[in-house]
Each structure stands twice: as C-alpha cells, then as structure tokens.
Amino acid sequence: xxxxxxxxxxxxxxxxxxxxxxxxxxxxxxxxxxxxxxxxxxxxxxxxxxxxxxxxxxxxxxxxxxxxxxxxxxxxxxxxxxxxxxxxxxxxxxxxxxxxxxxxxxxxxxx
Amino acid sequence: xxxxxxxxxxxxxxxxxxxxxxxxxxxxxxxxxxxxxxxxxxxxxxxxxxxxxxxxxxxxxxxxxxxxxxxxxxxxxxxxxxxxxxxxxxxxxxxxxxxxxxxxxxxxxxxxxxx
Numbered sequence: 654x655x656x657x658x659x660x661x662x663x664x665x666x667x668x669x670x671x672x673x674x675x676x677x678x679x680x681x682x683x684x685x686x687x688x689x690x691x692x693x694x695x696x697x698x699x700x701x702x703x704x705x706x707x708x709x710x711x712x713x714x715x716x717x718x719x720x721x722x723x724x725x726x727x728x729x730x731x732x733x734x735x736x737x738x739x740x741x742x743x744x745x746x747x748x749x750x751x752x753x754x755x756x757x758x759x760x761x762x763x764x
Numbered sequence: 765x766x767x768x769x770x771x772x773x774x775x776x777x778x779x780x781x782x783x784x785x786x787x788x789x790x791x792x793x794x795x796x797x798x799x800x801x802x803x804x805x806x807x808x809x810x811x812x813x814x815x816x817x818x819x820x821x822x823x824x825x826x827x828x829x830x831x832x833x834x835x836x837x838x839x840x841x842x843x844x845x846x847x848x849x850x851x852x853x854x855x856x857x858x859x860x861x862x863x864x865x866x867x868x869x870x871x872x873x874x875x876x877x878x879x
Contacts, residue, residue: 661804685866696768696855696870697807704866741806748865751797751820752857754806 656680659742659755668764672729676742676755679723683744683753686718688727691739691757700740701727732762766790768871770856776877777846785841785874789858795865796839797857798831801873807855813839814861846878 659676666672674688685704689697703709706720715728725744729736739757769788777783789796795814799807809823815836824830828846833839843850853875857868 657806659806687866689870696872699867699869702866743806745866748863750865751809751812751823752799752807752868753809756804756806 654679655756656753657742657744657755660758661756663759663761665761665763666732668732668734668762670732670762672732672736672760672762674727674729674740674742674758674760676725677723678725678744678753680744680746680753681720681723682746684747685745686716686725687743687745687752688714688716689741689743689754691741693738697741734762734764737761768856768858768869770854770871770874772874773872774875774877776879779846779848779878781846782842782844783846783876785843785854785876787839787841787856787858787871789837789839789856790869793858793860793869794836795859795861795868796833797859797868798839798841799855799857799870801853801855803853807870810841843876846876848878851876851878 687702688700691697701716709716713730717726741757742755743752797812798810801807811821813833828844831841853873855873857870859868
C-alpha cells in the first residue's frame, strides 16, 4: 500500500465549478501538507502548504487537513480553464526532509 | 530571480553508457533534492543534500546511482551503466532549508531516454 493515495482522475468540470481534490495517507508522522500544480511538460509548482491540522485559504484555493482521519483536501472555487493541470498532494514529516507525493489528479476545466 | 535550472533538458543514451545530470539550485538555497518522476506519477524521492553533505540517499534505486554536491551549490546525479528501466524524468528541487525546508522549488527536469 502506498503511503499517500490520490485518485488520478481524470476530472473534468465546467468553468465556474467548485473542484474538490483529495488525498489520504497512512503515515501519522506527516506534519506538513502541500499541494503542487503541474502543467503539462513543466515542473511541479508549490500552490499551498498547511502545517498540521486546519484550513488555509489563498484566493480561490482552500486547503484542509484532518489529521485524525489522515485526509487532506484542496478546494478550487470559480474554476478557470487556466486551472487545468495535474494537482499533486505531497507530505513531509519534518521541515527539510523528503517529500512523499500522491500520484496526482489530472483536472480539466472546460470553458 | 532565477529558478532551479537543470541540464541537459533531454538526454538520449545507449544502454550501458554513463550519464551525468546537472542541477543548479536557486541562489542561497542550502538544501537540494533529487526526485524521479515516471509518466502519470508523482515525483519519487532519490536523495538530498544540506550544503555539501548528503543527508539521505535511501531513495537511490541501486549502487549505479550516485550524487554529489561538492561545493554546496551545483549538484550532479550520475547513473552508471544505464538500463532501459532508468528512462524517466529526473527532477531537482531546492529549498532554504531549516524551518523553510518544506517549501521546495522544482526545476524543469531532465528527460532521460535509454535506448
């Protein structure tokens, strides 16, 4: 079993929809939770991070972490075609150590 | 400012040859990471450095893979006697380290194809 599980999709939504992306994990030592966005043929780009449990909002993006359920989410409001990309969750037990990634969810937002 | 750069961007080599992949981190970043990403998968950790010291090499698949960062800046990932299964995107990332070490910035990657 993988340490981090993520539904690979693909996920296709109309423009303006609310998108929910999720990951589950098994290692209770994870403390930092990141979401990366990866456009085709590009490197992963850090979108947001959350330390421990709780919510964090940045513009149209909200990240949630529920450590008791070992479940993290990324919500995208008012989705735009430019949001079309692969979204990767990643986790780390302590700052500076190795990232463990999910396999990524491919999202397409249709105009 | 300049991001993480990697060279070459594409490398095609014959089975059995050695290859060296280079990573130039963001200026001032003390931590440098190597990952490998298969198509349709998330990056998988290989090794990382703080300054010139290799902190963790547990992700290197076997002893054909090695990495160095002799002056604490540029790093080289070397694969000896390449095999077709080594074909993948190799990505480098860097961070400020310490309490900011969770914030890793990725380079564009080197696409390695072993024929």
